[in-house]
Amino acid sequence: MYTIGQVSEMFGLPISTLRYYDKQGLFPEMKRVSGIRKFSETELEALRVIECLKKSGLEIKDIKQFMDWCVEGASTYPQRKALFERQRETLETEIAHMNQTLDMLKFKCWYYEQASKDGHEDNLRAMIPDNLPENVSQWYENAHR
Amino acid sequence: MYTIGQVSEMFGLPISTLRYYDKQGLFPEMKRVSGIRKFSETELEALRVIECLKKSGLEIKDIKQFMDWCVEGASTYPQRKALFERQRETLETEIAHMNQTLDMLKFKCWYYEQASKDGHEDNLRAMIPDNLPENVSQWYENAHR
DNA sequence: ATAATAGCTGAACCTGACTTCAGGTCAATA
DNA sequence: TATTGACCTGAAGTCAGGTTCAGCTATTAT
Numbered sequence: 001m002y003t004i005g006q007v008s009e010m011f012g013l014p015i016s017t018l019r020y021y022d023k024q025g026l027f028p029e030m031k032r033v034s035g036i037r038k039f040s041e042t043e044l045e046a047l048r049v050i051e052c053l054k055k056s057g058l059e060i061k062d063i064k065q066f067m068d069w070c071v072e073g074a075s076t077y078p079q080r081k082a083l084f085e086r087q088r089e090t091l092e093t094e095i096a097h098m099n100q101t102l103d104m105l106k107f108k109c110w111y112y113e114q115a116s117k118d119g120h121e122d123n124l125r126a127m128i129p130d131n132l133p134e135n136v137s138q139w140y141e142n143a144h145r
Numbered sequence: 146m147y148t149i150g151q152v153s154e155m156f157g158l159p160i161s162t163l164r165y166y167d168k169q170g171l172f173p174e175m176k177r178v179s180g181i182r183k184f185s186e187t188e189l190e191a192l193r194v195i196e197c198l199k200k201s202g203l204e205i206k207d208i209k210q211f212m213d214w215c216v217e218g219a220s221t222y223p224q225r226k227a228l229f230e231r232q233r234e235t236l237e238t239e240i241a242h243m244n245q246t247l248d249m250l251k252f253k254c255w256y257y258e259q260a261s262k263d264g265h266e267d268n269l270r271a272m273i274p275d276n277l278p279e280n281v282s283q284w285y286e287n288a289h290r
Numbered sequence: 291a292t293a294a295t296a297g298c299t300g301a302a303c304c305t306g307a308c309t310t311c312a313g314g315t316c317a318a319t320a
Numbered sequence: 321t322a323t324t325g326a327c328c329t330g331a332a333g334t335c336a337g338g339t340t341c342a343g344c345t346a347t348t349a350t
Contacts, residue, residue, distance in 0.1 A: 020338060098236065
């Protein structure tokens with residue numbers, strides 16, 4: 001059993017955020033001792049799931065829905081499974097976009113490295129889009145796909 | 146040369162968003178004909194960069210800074226290069242976190258698949274964390290690292 | 291006994307990124 | 321000529337996800 005301060009330390013989250021999550025109903029099972037929140041392993045795992053679902057793009061109110069399903073019991077396994085499968089797809093798509101974005105950043109790093117060396121962008125403008133070096137061309141095309 | 150409506154179509158962005166970006170100074174070179182915005186290739190490339198920098202976690206005001214550097218000319222190549230290198234690192238870290246999150250989602254998909262089959266979580270609770278199947282164990286450990 | 295420390299509350303406030311609104315311009319078609 | 325459609329403006333509104341505030345309580349240290 002942990003206090004809110006300990007959990008704040010463990011997860012690197014402000015205490016105010018933990019209280020906010022609680023108020024939004026993300027810890028439906030949490031116990032209190034004379035008014036003071038007691039975080040158990042259940043709540044720590046909830047927090048891990050919260051961070052995971054948040055990163056996959058879910059809003060707080062939908063995370064609350066998930067927590068409510070957990071309380072409701074075995075009858076909601078299908079919904080919970082479907083949720084994670086949706087979020088898995090979402091995140092896979094998101095990661096693909098991120099990698100495309102990363103290629104754009106790599107291209108721009110190369111671009112400004114050249115520009116810095118040359119002191120101008122004239123050579124570069126002549127190379128785009130058909131006379132770029134092999135790897136750079138890959139980044140460029142992927143980013144502009 | 147494109148109108149705001151055409152650009153909105155091309156990029157799938159609301160017109161209001163394009164006007165907002167303009168007001169924030171993200172198209173410092175944009176021309177107008179009797180008050181009406183004319184988007185040229187410069188602005189289209191600016192938009193690509195905006196989407197890219199936004200995805201890498203930059204705020205609008207920092208993107209404006211970059212656009213201002215572009216107007217300032219060759220003397221700001223080093224700043225621009227440094228910016229893209231920072232954002233590249235940021236995004237690489239971000240993608241690594243995303244992949245960890247993805248492993249958590251994969252684990253949860255497996256978990257609720259089992260739970261659905263079994264009708265309860267008793268078996269699962271007995272398996273965690275040391276008696277999980279090989280691949281599942283990888284997801285679990287990576288997610289809880 | 292008292293004071294510092296960590297916890298509690300509801301309500302108000304904040305921030306970034308848009309979006310909506312009310313009212314106006316302008317060019318082309320009916 | 322009048323109406324339609326696409327553009328324009330500044331100002332106000334919205335929304336999610338917190339954060340801050342003022343005032344209160346409970347436990348531990350001196």
